[in-house]
Structure formats: C-alpha cells, structure tokens
Amino acid sequence: KRIVLFASGSGSNAEKIALYFADNTQVDVSLIVSNNPKAGVIERARRMHIPVLLFDRTTFYETSQITQLLLNQNVDLIVLAGFMWLMPAELVRAFPNKIVNIHPALLPKFGGKGMYGHYVHKAVVAAGETESGITIHYVNEHYDEGQIIFQASCPVLPSDTPEDVARNVQMLEHTHYPKIVADVLKLKHE
Numbered sequence: 180k181r182i183v184l185f186a187s188g189s190g191s192n193a194e195k196i197a198l199y200f201a202d203n204t205q206v207d208v209s210l211i212v213s214n215n216p217k218a219g220v221i222e223r224a225r226r227m228h229i230p231v232l233l234f235d236r237t238t239f240y241e242t243s244q245i246t247q248l249l250l251n252q253n254v255d256l257i258v259l260a261g262f263m264w265l266m267p268a269e270l271v272r273a274f275p276n277k278i279v280n281i282h283p284a285l286l287p288k289f290g291g292k293g294m295y296g297h298y299v300h301k302a303v304v305a306a307g308e309t310e311s312g313i314t315i316h317y318v319n320e321h322y323d324e325g326q327i328i329f330q331a332s333c334p335v336l337p338s339d340t341p342e343d344v345a346r347n348v349q350m351l352e353h354t355h356y357p358k359i360v361a362d363v364l365k366l367k368h369e
C-alpha cells in the first residue's frame with residue numbers, strides 16, 4: 180500500500196505516521212507534499228529519506244500536476260497532516276474516500292476555514308469548553324465536512340491555557356493518527 184503525506188508546518192504528525200510504518204513492508208510512505216519551503220516537515224522528511232515535493236498555489240490549483248502525479252504513483256491513501264490548503268476538486272474526485280485529514284478539535288464544533296492550529300485552541304478556551312480533542316475524517320471539497328472516521332477527547336480545565344490544550348490535543352494526534360491510517364488502509368494494528 181502506498182501513502183503520500185501532505186504537510187505545511189512542523190510535520191510532527193507526518194513524522195509519527197512515517198515512523199509508524201517504517202518497518203512495515205506492506206506500506207510505503209513514498210512522498211511528502213508541502214506548500215511551504217520553510218516548513219519544518221522538510222527537515223523531518225530529509226532525516227527519514229522521504230522525498231518532498233513543494234507546490235505553489237498556481238501549480239497546485241491551476242494545473243493537474245498533483246492529481247496526475249498521485250494517480251501515476253498508484254497512491255492508495257492521501258494523508259493530510261497539517262496541510263493548510265483546500266484539496267483541489269479534481270484531486271478529491273480522483274481519490275474518493277482516499278483522502279483523510281486530522282482536525283485538532285471535536286468537529287463539527289470549531290471547524291471550517293480559518294479554524295486551524297492555535298486559533299482552534301484559543302477559541303475552545305474562550306468558549307469555556309470542558310473538553311477538546313481530535314477528529315479524523317475523510318476529505319471532500321469543503322473544509323472539515325467529510326465523513327468522520329474517529330474522534331478522541333481530552334479534558335479542558337478552567338486553568339488550561341490554549342498552549343495546554345494544544346499540548347494535550349497533540350498527544351492525542353500522535354497517539355491515534357498512525358493507527359487510524361493503518362485501519363483505513365485495512366491493515367491490522369501492529
């Protein structure tokens with residue numbers, strides 16, 4: 180099975196997933212796609228000997244390059260791990276139920292455009308929520324609206340700052356995302 184990871188930022192989730200499958204001969208994490216030449220994920224990919232492909236907005240949305248490339252590589256699953264751009268409609272159509280994303284909150288609350296990274300945790304704290312968590316879902320043409328695959332929650336204490344929430348949510352991401360990707364690939368957990 181072949182996985183391609185998409186990441187725009189630090190890439191800690193991308194790294195956890197790649198390392199999870201590193202010794203698994205059934206799964207090949209063949210490429211990391213990014214839109215940010217300064218992304219920390221590039222250095223993580225280099226250390227893991229995984230090639231990186233950088234796209235600018237015009238190429239990503241105005242050409243078929245990404246869709247053709249992934250079709251030609253017979254990719255089985257596209258895994259978004261902190262990728263900040265919406266998937267092109269053509270790519271979603273070419274990979275029905277084969278694109279998954281992780282959102283650092285309990286959708287449908289705190290989702291949609293602009294609700295990413297730190298903004299989410301600030302909004303959760305500002306709203307006085309008593310819990311937050313992660314949502315792993317299939318990707319369709321709208322932000323954060325695809326079928327939900329998995330959710331896990333963590334408490335939010337009155338004394339918690341957005342940084343506390345971010346740390347607790349990231350623990351859930353790193354714990355669960357690799358295993359859910361394995362499930363979606365129809366592999367048994369190790």
Ligand code: GRF
Pocket residue numbers: 186187188189190191192193260261262281282283296352
């Ligand atoms: C995570 O919070 C994830 O939920 C969101 O983007 C962030 C990615 O973090 N989609 P990292 O780049 O994997 O460290």
